[in-house]
Amino acid sequence: MNIPCDMLVFGGTGDLALHKLLPALYHLHRDSRLPADMRILALARNNLNRGSYCAMAEKHCRVQVARADFDLTTWQSFAERLDYFAMDLAQSAEFGRLNKKLGDACQRGRIYYMATAPDLFAGISANLAIAGLTDSNTRIVVEKPIGHSLESAKEINAAIGSVFSEPQVFRIDHYLGKETVQNLMALRFANALFEPVWRAGHIDHVQITVSETLGVENRGAYYDHSGAMRDMLQNHLLQLLCLVAMEAPVRFDAEAVRNEKVKILQALKPISGLDVQDKTVRGQYAAGKIGGQEVPAYYFEKNVDNDSDTETFVAVQAEIDNWRWAGVPFYLRTGKRMAKKCSEIVIQFKPVPHRLFEGSQANRLLIRLQPEERISLQLMGKSPGKGMRLTPIELDLNLAQVFPQNRRWDAYERLLLDVIEGDSTLFMRRDEVEAAWSWIDPIIKGWHESYQTPRPYPAGSNGPEQAQSLLELAGREWHD
Ligand code: BG6
Secondary structure, eight states, X not given: OOSOEEEEEETTTSHIIIIIIHHXXXXXXXXXXXXXXXXXXXXXXXXXXXXXXXXXHHHHHHHHSOGGGOOHHXXXXXXXXXXXXXXXXXXXXXXXXXXXXXXXXXXXXXXXXXXXXXXXXXXXXHHHHHTTOOSTTEEEEEESXXXXXXXXXXHHHHHHHTTSOGGGEEEXXXXXXXXXXXXXXXXXXXXXXXXXXXXXXXXXXXXXXXXXXXXOTXXXXXXXXXXXXXXXXIIXXXXXXXXXXXXXXXXXXXXXXXXXXXXXXXXXXXXXXXXXHHHEEEEEEESEEETTEEEOOXXXXXXXXXXXXXXXXXXXXXXXXXXTTTTOOEEEEEESSBSSOEEEEEEEEOOXXXXXXXXXXXXXXXXXXXXXXXXXXXXXXXXXXXXOOEEEEEEEEEHHHHSTTSOOOOHHHHHHHHHHHTOOTTSBOHHHHHHHHHHHHHHHHHHHHTTOOOEEEETTBSSOHHHHHHHHTTTOOOOO
């Protein structure tokens, strides 16, 4: 925006605002990346004033920001940007009060960040318009999941679209802000080496895993109506799949990149009816141990139904029906309360056509997003000494070690800066979100029609056994 702008965070006392957005804004402020006069107004129902909100924000930022990065003087100058406004976000009349509160600030650009439940997005957008708080200098940021099905996503997109034009809408998926995810594009499109082998003829299969040790924490009420499919796979994992599979865009800009991603989503082979049982696995964590600590079963978590059949784990065998990828399985899996926190993409190449040596294995490219950012290529080499004894060796790039001088940015820092600068390359377009739901809906329908309940898995494990069988039946195994 080329006029001064402010950010309004709806849901300003929620986990997302306190754990992610404010720490990211603090870092950007500290690094002098925020526009000098940008103000941040948090909005929520809680009866707080500016002072008590700042105290709450400081308490959380002290926990979320690394000790070495937090200092009181910087915090105090950051806190000067902060303000708080108590309002009921579901009440139309309250937006008139908000307009009065903003006063002259209405002449400035405004970014509306929806850090609320998705069912409030449409109402808030409409109420902002009715209160005269939208114009060409406003932008809206919405968090995933957008809706819980294709139909509800369309309704939300239409409601937002009747107030904001598409370039004003930033649908955030924080996985796209992760350093290694962008590195994946650099790896594919800035190195000639991979392109000739990045296709069905050379790649046996692809695995995308996002496993977490955390349970549902304080989010039981949301999660129990969402589950792993809607919370993670519909967005984060499908976005990763798009970046692995998409064709090279003609330019690195919002339209060109998103045009290519949407083609992949549209090419996903539908999974419905009986296929749902063969190609998907749902799981739910039972009691178990994480890091030596006993943790309860999912259905004992706060705000979760005690006969809940919500999945906390899902694995899917996806296929992309296009020229490059026909016949290559993309195995996706994500789960909570798993053995370790790890997000990674594995590209498993085919073996050499004729084996000259005993013990030769196929090459594997590993792209790890977290806990460490790493790209590693497994090759076969000869063990030193006499004879041709082969052994796997790694070309291993730990990105934190390659760039030791650079602080690792949190995904939200990068994405918030993109919103301020109006760059939507790393945000989801309306048709992308809808294409993703079109593929997901029949799977969820298939689960309900077959009365498929989630398979239990002990907390601290790698998920239900059936997820192993998904690969084993094809003579493959998960990279663990
Ligand atoms: C969020 C999900 O989008 O991503 C959470 O709603 C999940 O359930 C989180 O825990 C995982 O993000 P990250 O960056 O920790 O892998």
